[in-house]
Amino acid sequence: xxxxxxxxxxxxxxxxxxxxxxxxxxxxxxxxxxxxxxxxxxxxxxxxxxxxxxxxxxxxxxxxxxxxxxxxxxxxxxxxxxxxxxxxxxxxxxxxxxxxxxxxxxxxxxxxxxxxxxxxxxxxxxxxxxxxxxxxxxxxxxxxxxxxxxxxxxxxxx
Amino acid sequence: xxxxxxxxxxxxxxxxxxxxxxxxxxxxxxxxxxxxxxxxxxxxxxxxxxxxxxxxxxxxxxxxxxxxxxxxxxxxxxxxxxxxxxxxxxxxxxxxxxxxxxxxxxxxxxxxxxxxxxxxxxxxxxxxxxxxxxxxxxxx
Numbered sequence: 001x002x003x004x005x006x007x008x009x010x011x012x013x014x015x016x017x018x019x020x021x022x023x024x025x026x027x028x029x030x031x032x033x034x035x036x037x038x039x040x041x042x043x044x045x046x047x048x049x050x051x052x053x054x055x056x057x058x059x060x061x062x063x064x065x066x067x068x069x070x071x072x073x074x075x076x077x078x079x080x081x082x083x084x085x086x087x088x089x090x091x092x093x094x095x096x097x098x099x100x101x102x103x104x105x106x107x108x109x110x111x112x113x114x115x116x117x118x119x120x121x122x123x124x125x126x127x128x129x130x131x132x133x134x135x136x137x138x139x140x141x142x143x144x145x146x147x148x149x150x151x152x153x154x155x156x157x158x
Numbered sequence: 159x160x161x162x163x164x165x166x167x168x169x170x171x172x173x174x175x176x177x178x179x180x181x182x183x184x185x186x187x188x189x190x191x192x193x194x195x196x197x198x199x200x201x202x203x204x205x206x207x208x209x210x211x212x213x214x215x216x217x218x219x220x221x222x223x224x225x226x227x228x229x230x231x232x233x234x235x236x237x238x239x240x241x242x243x244x245x246x247x248x249x250x251x252x253x254x255x256x257x258x259x260x261x262x263x264x265x266x267x268x269x270x271x272x273x274x275x276x277x278x279x280x281x282x283x284x285x286x287x288x289x290x291x292x293x294x295x296x297x298x
Contacts, residue, residue, distance in 0.1 A: 021160035021161075021164075022160075024160065024164055025160065025163055025164065025167070028163075028164060028167035028168065028171070029167070031167075031171055032167060032170060032171050032174070035171055035174050035175060036174055040186070041191075041293040041294060041295075042200075042293070042294065043189065043256075043291050043292070043293055044195075044199065044200055044291075044292055044293070044294060045199060045200075045254060045289035045290060045291050045292065046196075046289065046290040046292065047199060047287070047288075047289060048288040048289070048290055049284075049285035049286070049287060049288070050270065050273055050274045050277065050285055050286045050288055076263075128263040128267075129263070130262060130263055130264030130267075131262055131263070131264070132262070132263045133259060133260050133261065133262060133263070134190060134210075134257045134258065134259060134260070134261040134262070134263065134266050135190045135259035135260065137263055137266070138190035138192055138290060138292060139190065139192045141192075141290065142192035142195065142196050142292075143192075143196075145196035146194065146195075146196035154267075154270060156267060156270040156271045156274055
């Protein structure tokens, strides 16, 4: 830069600022930050513990006379013409709207302290049929976790 | 000085790009994003990422640490052996399952079965830690 200024002074002109290297560096910085920025959405995870044996460990319910003892089994079946929808069925005598939202509402109203049917640690097994999409399986898992259930698992017995 | 800075920045950009190309553990997938999302955790600690990917022709593959296994009985057995070997080395490893929204359960289910069987083979003192990968939809 000093050389450029000296040459310019010798030539009788004013001070000349050479912009090209500056623009080079600015573009490099821009490129660096564009490359370094991760534009994909951050990933989060649901935690799922798979015991070596098939799920069957029963929690100690505070009042066994009032509480459900068997694991609550939630069946998912593909529905709709192209199988993109899902039908939810909760095993047992309960009247549950056969949708993910219905499942969430049922569980939210059943888990202590909101409800009286289940303790939060009660095992809930989500049992999808083979053609159910992963999106619906995760949505059912999400509904159970959002309702306060802490022992949700997926049926993995072959 | 300017050419030197130019070269240094070019090198930095080069290495950032190369490190991204080398990171093949996470193929791009349309992960499920449940709404409204329950309280999720950010993945931490040692983990083994198993991605379920489609090759576009209807065939599915299990992708584990740069290796592809066909989504069938043989592939699931190979997956089980790989996961068991990792769990023997590091029992605290979590198995992170990444699958796209439209992946059928019959393709994802063998991954969980393999994880369970691997835990049994590695004689873990605790249940196998599995993580189900999701993304948070914008604005939720």
